[in-house]
Amino acid sequence: MAEDAQRDEDGVFANHQASEDQALGSERRAQPLSLEQLLKKREAEKAAQARPVFLSKEERQAAALARRAEEVAARRAQLEREIAAAAHKDEIERRRELELIKQQYLGAGPERKKAPKATERFKFVFDWDAKEDTSRDLNPLYQTLHDAPLLFGRGFRAGIDRREQRKAAAGHEAELLRASRSRTGAAASAEDRRQEARRAAEADRYEGKDMSTDAHWSEKRREEMTERDWRIFREDFSISYKGSNVPMPLRSWEEAGFPDPVRRAVERAGYAKPSPIQMAAIPLGLQQRDVIGIAETGSGKTAAFVLPMLVYILGLPPMRGRPEVEAEGPYAVVLAPTRELALQIEEETRALAHYTDFRAVSVVGGQSIEEQGFQLRKGCEIVVATPGRLVDCLARSYAVLNQCNYVVLDEADRMIDMGFEPQVVGVLDAMPSSNLRPVEEEEEEEAEGGGGSAVEKAMSLRKDDNDEKDDRDAKANSMDSPSATIKPPTIYRTTTMFSATMPPAVERLARKYLRRPTVINIGATGKAAATVTQRVLMLKDNEKAQALERELETMGEEQRIIVFVNTKRQCDAVARTLDALGYRSTLLHGGKTQDQREESIKGFREERYNVLVATDVAGRGIDVPNVALVINYDMPHSIEAYTHRIGRTGRAGRKGAAVTFLAPGDTEVYYDLKKFLEDSGAPVPSQLAHHEAAKQKPGAAPRREAIQYAKK
CATH class of the missing domain: 3.40.50.300 (P-loop containing nucleotide triphosphate hydrolases)
Structure with a gap:
């Protein structure tokens, strides 16, 4: 028994000694390595890595088998992850399909909010909604909102009445002054009250630049x-x-x-x-x-x-x-x-x-x-x-x-x-x-x-x-002196x-x-004046004379009319037609002498003639007042010439009309004329609007038509 007791004591002592040694070892391990130890350890690792290691055949085979086993395990894990992802995707699709089936056959659909009636849309609701925060009004953060003054009270916010902003800024300044006086215990003097009243009156006064009270520019002086x-x-x-x-x-x-x-x-x-x-x-x-x-x-x-x-x-x-x-x-x-x-x-x-x-x-x-x-x-x-x-x-x-x-x-x-x-x-x-x-x-x-x-x-x-004569005489007498030379401005x-x-x-x-x-x-450059009414008539060449007669019959005898043509020969022919119809006409083209051209313009201005037949020599710059009608008997070859022809009427704010006879041979200006009429807001004849020449600019590549072949 004594021996057994002795052995037990020795065992307890040994266990206690082992636990103490383990605690001391953990304390030693817990201490970090010094810099020298780290350097020695790194040098040893480098030396070990640099030293060649010779493996036997069995060791090499074992290492290869281990790498092969790792690759197989990684591939198997990747395959399992892909299978799991596919199964998860199939499960999502299955659940979605079940949900659609339920919606189709059981009527279980998403909850839709019922649209309110027109009579109930603006009806005041006295009850609180469950989503509303009823404690917001009791929150002091919302009760006392902080309004930062812009530019220390001199700035304004866009979209808000400037007068109201000035009044609010003046009231805020007065409140701050009263609070400052109450803290110091000072009473407001009569001068303080007068300044406060003056600031309030200035803030309440309308400014001349306020949009709400601004007058029209025609009612202002230039400096205003x-x-x-x-x-x-x-x-x-x-x-x-x-x-x-x-x-x-x-x-x-x-x-x-x-x-x-x-x-x-x-x-x-x-x-x-x-x-x-x-x-x-x-x-x-x-x-x-x-x-x-x-x-x-x-x-x-x-x-x-x-x-x-x-x-x-x-x-x-x-x-x-x-x-x-x-x-x-x-x-x-x-x-x-x-x-x-x-x-x-x-x-x-x-x-x-x-x-x-x-x-x-x-x-x-x-x-x-x-x-x-x-x-x-x-x-x-x-x-x-x-x-x-x-x-x-x-x-x-x-x-x-x-x-x-x-x-x-x-x-x-x-x-x-x-x-x-x-x-x-x-x-x-x-x-x-x-x-x-x-x-x-x-x-x-x-x-x-x-x-x-x-x-x-x-x-x-x-x-x-x-004075100038005296100055010239004085300069003439002193021209010999270089110092007297005056440089003109x-x-x-x-x-x-x-x-x-x-x-x-x-x-x-x-x-x-x-x-x-x-x-x-x-205005809009390149366009006709808004005072000119434009009309375009699609005619053949042999129909122009009758159309000219119809247009002239609608005008009064005292109204001035200009008829534009493209050639001198056509100008003479139209003038003879007008003379036969009894109109007082005159000619203006490049074949006339300067005296004849001046006499034609003078007679037209003095109303000795009421119809002027002219080529483009009169289509630009000639200002004859009160021309009521311009007729383009021949369509000019460019839209610029057309613009200046019709500009002879509707001048100086007066109303005027322009009629153009458009012939089948004028296709080179169809596109420009159609665009000009559309930009000016004038009516475009349907024949011109749907004509093939009016769909694309002259000289442009023709649009290729899509060809569909029959299937065999």
Whole structure:
């Protein structure tokens, strides 16, 4: 027994000793290795890996079998996963199929919300819905919403009444001041109460720029107009700009600030208010800015460039009675494509220069060039010319352009179409190139906000006649002294271009001779005026005479009518037909002399003739008032010519009509005419709309038809 007890004690002691050794070992293992031990261990592992290990054949076979077993196990696990995924997918499809069967046969479908009746849709519900949070009203976070003031109380939120926002900001400021005084125990003084009442009154007052109380732009003075008013004004008159630092348009003639001679001439001409092109172009012209105007025919473009030109010349030294100034050539040149248009511009220029001593000379073909050269040598401020005749005068030294710094190209696209581009370039190159505005200076002026008005800038150059004579005498006596030389102020060239379209050749001219021009678009360019009613009749050539007679019978005897044809022979034939019908008709075509053409236009304007039969020579630029009807007896070969033909009626805001006889031989313009009528909102005849030539542009590749072959 004693031995057994001794053995038990020894066993307990041994177990206790083993547990202590195990605890000490775990403590040792728990301690991390030092850096030296880690480095030694890594070096040993590298050495072991670098040392080659030689395996016996049995060991290599065992390793290969182990790798093979691992690959087989991995492949089996992958196969089991794929089988399980397929089974899961089949189970989902089976459940979905069962659900569809239940819906089909048991009527178990998704719960749909019943649409409320119209009478119950806006009915007030007194009961709470189970999804609504009834404790929200008791939450202080929602009871005291934080409204952050924008820009420290000076900003406004869009879409909310500005007056109400000002009142709320003033009330919030007053509440903060009262809370601050209550914390400090200070009482509000009389001055504090007055300031608080003043702030509340200012916040409650309507501002002039508030949209709710803003007046119409026609009821405001010019200085009261806002940016929004100008935007509405431009939209009302279909005015659009392309350029920088564009001045605001005119609303009335009083806002132009014309000198007295020009203002009186406008009143004498009976212009009640400016047209849209005049509203936009005159302020730019008064600043001597280069302008490209694109507007519909009959919109008053002539006065839009003549009036700023007269203001510009009024600011220059007088020319009459000063041979040394007259010998340097005119101050301004206006180029027009046709003789008739040039003579018309000359006539209107003289009317607007009635209260000045300016002389306007026309230089056109069909007249004696020697007589025109004599008039040019006598001196004139303004020359209105066609490009070809003016180039001839320059070549023969009948004219010089040494001091011409104001150029107008009217109907520039028409001049290019007629092949006058070399002549136009020759005229522009004959002017002093040193007067072209440098690009750098133009950029500086634009950065400073544009140049000043010509009424202010140019008139400052003009002096009293007596003072100017004294100055010239004083300068003449002191010319020998180099120190007395005074450099005259630089006057840069101003170029104004009006055109109905902008072909590449016109853009090329503009890039070369215009400096940062402002492009003005009035209305929808390339379209007929809204005052012109268009009709197209599909006829054969032998049906045109009867149709012409029917159209003329609907018009009164005193109404002016223009009949356009394509050839001089057709013009004579139609005129003979009209004479046989008893109409007072006259002819206008290129086969007539200049005197005959002028006499025809004069008689038509004076109502000695009520029908004018003309070719395209009168289709552009000729302004005959109160033309009630334009008949295109022959459809022109281009849609541009059609546009300018029908532009002879419906001018200056008056109503007019245009009737076109469309023949089977005019298929090359079917597509363009159909598109033009659709864009202008005019009716398109069904024969034209469904004609094959009107479905695609001439010259386009024909659309290949789909061919279906019969199955065998």
